[in-house]
Amino acid sequence: MPTPVGHVLGALSVHLATAEGEAARLDRVRVVAVLAAAIAPDLDLLFKFVDGRNHHNNETHSIGAAAIAGLCAWAWARWRARVDAGRFGLAVAAAWFSHAVLDYVNKDTNPPIGIMALWPFSDAHYKLPWPILRDVWRHFSFEATVHNLLTVAWEIAVLLPILLITARLTLRRGH
Ligand SMILES: [Zn+2]
Known part of the structure; x- marks a missing residue:
């Protein structure tokens, strides 16, 4: 799993790419909703405390969960007119x-x-065989801290240029 830094950078790119007009770009509610949606899938780490089993990277990391989240957000936005x-x-x-x-x-x-990217259509787990981003070590030690800081630095090196290009293209589009 990438760190929240990586997910926030990815979410900001999505926000800019899908926002129509300056009002939408500067809409704080929209920014918060998009950032929350990009981090929420990892709340499945907490499910472990419910039944003692590991649920990470399962249903919440799927196209089905994304569709459900989008529908809930749409319903909320309709309700808020x-x-x-x-x-x-x-x-x-x-x-x-x-x-x-x-x-x-x-x-x-x-x-x-x-x-479990294709849930509810498939329970299979998918992984790119040639990883682009680094892993996070989930224990506390000096080595793990250095490793995880390098992971964050690499995420910034890969994802910040994507965000800047998206921002530039969005602003050039002129709306
Ligand atoms: Zn995740």
Whole structure:
């Protein structure tokens, strides 16, 4: 799993790519919803405390969960009478799925390896065989701290240029 830094950078790219107009780009509610959607899939780490079993990288890391999140966001936006309800739901679904995409391309050293990307259509776990992003060590030691700081630095090196290019293209589009 990438760190929250990687997921936030990915989410900001999704936000800019799906926002229509300056008002949408600067809409704080939209930004918070998109960031929350991009981080929420990892709340499955907490399910362990419910039944003692590991649920990480399963249903929440899938196209089905992204669709459910998008539908909930759309319904909420309709209830709030937002004129951009459709785009709002789409942005939340895309941000949720961006989490799955980043998890798909990173190195995974904690079983189950890969993510249940196609749930509810398939329970199989998928993983890019040539990882682009580094793994996170989930224990506390000096080596782990150095390793994880390098992971964050590499995420910034890969994902910040994507965010800057997205910002540039969005602003050049002129709306
Ligand atoms: Zn994840």
